[in-house]
Amino acid sequence: MRRLVLMAGLLALASNLLAQSDSTKKLSWLIPTEVRVQYAGNIGAVSVGPAWNIFNENFNIHIGIGYTPVPKMRSRDIFSGNFKLTYTPKTTIRLGNNFDLKPLVFGFAYSHTYGRRYNKYNNTSLYEKGYYWWDPANRFGFYYSPEINIETNNKTLKAVALYFETSIWDMGIYTLTGNGNRDQLNFYDVSSFGAGVRFKFY
Amino acid sequence: MKHLVVIFSVLVVVVSCNQFDHHPYEVSRHTKYNNLNLKSIGALNNVGKNDTLKIALIGDTQRFFKGTDRVVEKINAEKNVDFVIHTGDLTDFGVESEYEMMHEELTELDYPYLLVVGNHDEIGNGDILYDKFYGNDDFSFQLGHTKFVFINTNSREHDFDNSTPNLSWLESELKDTATYEQAVLVMHVPPFNGDFNSGKEKEFVEIINRYKKTLLCINGHLHQHAYHNPYNDDIFYLNTASAKEQQFIDLRIWEGGYKFELK
Numbered sequence: 001m002r003r004l005v006l007m008a009g010l011l012a013l014a015s016n017l018l019a020q021s022d023s024t025k026k027l028s029w030l031i032p033t034e035v036r037v038q039y040a041g042n043i044g045a046v047s048v049g050p051a052w053n054i055f056n057e058n059f060n061i062h063i064g065i066g067y068t069p070v071p072k073m074r075s076r077d078i079f080s081g082n083f084k085l086t087y088t089p090k091t092t093i094r095l096g097n098n099f100d101l102k103p104l105v106f107g108f109a110y111s112h113t114y115g116r117r118y119n120k121y122n123n124t125s126l127y128e129k130g131y132y133w134w135d136p137a138n139r140f141g142f143y144y145s146p147e148i149n150i151e152t153n154n155k156t157l158k159a160v161a162l163y164f165e166t167s168i169w170d171m172g173i174y175t176l177t178g179n180g181n182r183d184q185l186n187f188y189d190v191s192s193f194g195a196g197v198r199f200k201f202y
Numbered sequence: 203m204k205h206l207v208v209i210f211s212v213l214v215v216v217v218s219c220n221q222f223d224h225h226p227y228e229v230s231r232h233t234k235y236n237n238l239n240l241k242s243i244g245a246l247n248n249v250g251k252n253d254t255l256k257i258a259l260i261g262d263t264q265r266f267f268k269g270t271d272r273v274v275e276k277i278n279a280e281k282n283v284d285f286v287i288h289t290g291d292l293t294d295f296g297v298e299s300e301y302e303m304m305h306e307e308l309t310e311l312d313y314p315y316l317l318v319v320g321n322h323d324e325i326g327n328g329d330i331l332y333d334k335f336y337g338n339d340d341f342s343f344q345l346g347h348t349k350f351v352f353i354n355t356n357s358r359e360h361d362f363d364n365s366t367p368n369l370s371w372l373e374s375e376l377k378d379t380a381t382y383e384q385a386v387l388v389m390h391v392p393p394f395n396g397d398f399n400s401g402k403e404k405e406f407v408e409i410i411n412r413y414k415k416t417l418l419c420i421n422g423h424l425h426q427h428a429y430h431n432p433y434n435d436d437i438f439y440l441n442t443a444s445a446k447e448q449q450f451i452d453l454r455i456w457e458g459g460y461k462f463e464l465k
Contacts, residue, residue: 040222041223042223042226044224068227068228070229070330074330075330078227078228113227117227120361132325136325171297175265175267179265179268179269179446180269181266181268183268184267184268185303188221192222193223194222
């Protein structure tokens, strides 16, 4: 959690510096090109964070903080740090004057869950290395998230995109592909859905 | 606009499918299933004092869906099983979706089943999920001539903090010998394993010997069938195989004795 706060602080500082001086224009790439808010999708009940286009508009990286309430006093609410790498090909289906559908959006996601409950398994005084063959705190996944892109006439907020995400994470992949389970399970059993909004500034 | 309406309608249908997983370690406010052990105990048929109990023992089903399916088929082919005991590690990752899926696999059983909590079932928020799905970690019930005592022995998952196993609870269950004829203990981690709190091992063994009514200990965790008395006393430990082996133990218990067969 402290790392996330530090990261947010550095971003704020960087934005402030960029606003103050022309000589720091070289650092303008630090300014996020969008802000993303997501519901569910295995990265938190709600996940919020900035994103940046890299290389061009086809590639995008996003970092976010996920929050998930836990309805029991024995555990604290869950905070996770998330990273997403999204690939959006130029394929677009025009739906109206100012909105279109991007049917092919794919990506890779990583999520780290903070808190002792999820990280104590790396404490070698309690668990010898490899006691659990996976790392309970770190998850990797792949997603498909087609979006409807709505263009605005606003100079700052160029577009708003609504997306629906289907993802499969490492635990699901292990469960589906291991131990001959494919006779009993299917993709739907181990996949997750999420939905979100991208506020695009570029 | 029509497109948006269609997409919104699809989303509503999808949402109703309840597949919006918030987080791997989420605990739903209202889990799909609850108090499963209590419900299974309520579903047990009455057994007379002279009857022989027929119990199927399974364990460590963790992510072995195919193996579990085969074991369920084998048990259903048996007649007159009183109930099934699962010796823990229902799940591999201890997450809610896995609790649901493996329970749904076990609902294919023609007989009620009871689960003792395993170490994998307590990973992350798994301990909370076990309580929500199955009830208390430590519980007991009597069926005919036998008292069954299920106890959480996953000391490592509780940081060896001396809370697990709860020996004062165990003693309170065994000491009133006038209320039961014989006791069978069910646990996941056996006391001779490194995941059991070694500081509690001696006392645990003393307690189950002290009242002279413990007939048998049943455990999982080791993933292979075994039958032995590691402390050279009268109490034997019957280890269940994992679901990977596609085996179950057919256990018969009567007043004063038992026998078993690996199937």
